[in-house]
Amino acid sequence: MRITPHVAQHERGRRSRVDERTTRYPGYWVSQKKRKRIEEVFGWMKMVGLLRKLRHRGQERVGWMFTFAAAAYNLVRMRNLMLKCA
Numbered sequence: 568m569r570i571t572p573h574v575a576q577h578e579r580g581r582r583s584r585v586d587e588r589t590t591r592y593p594g595y596w597v598s599q600k601k602r603k604r605i606e607e608v609f610g611w612m613k614m615v616g617l618l619r620k621l622r623h624r625g626q627e628r629v630g631w632m633f634t635f636a637a638a639a640y641n642l643v644r645m646r647n648l649m650l651k652c653a
Contacts (some may be wrong), residue, residue: 576589
C-alpha cells in the first residue's frame with residue numbers, strides 16, 4: 568500500500584528509530600500537529616470527562632459515556648471559540 572507510519576520522533580537526548588527518510592516530507596509534520604490535537608481531546612476526556620476510571624461495564628454503557636464526554640468536550644470547545652470571536 569506504500570503507506571509510511573506517522574510515529575513520533577525522539578528529539579531529546581537519545582537516538583530515534585524514525586530517521587530523515589520519514590521526517591523529510593512535509594506531510595509528516597502536518598500529521599504530527601494533527602496527532603497532537605487528537606491527543607489533547609483524549610487527555611481532556613480522561614482528566615475532566617471521567618474516562619480515566621470508568622464506573623460502568625459493557626460496550627453499550629462505556630460507549631454512552633464516551634459519547635457523552637465527546638459531546639461535553641464539543642460544548643466547551645464551542646464556548647471557547649465563541650469567546651475568541653467576540
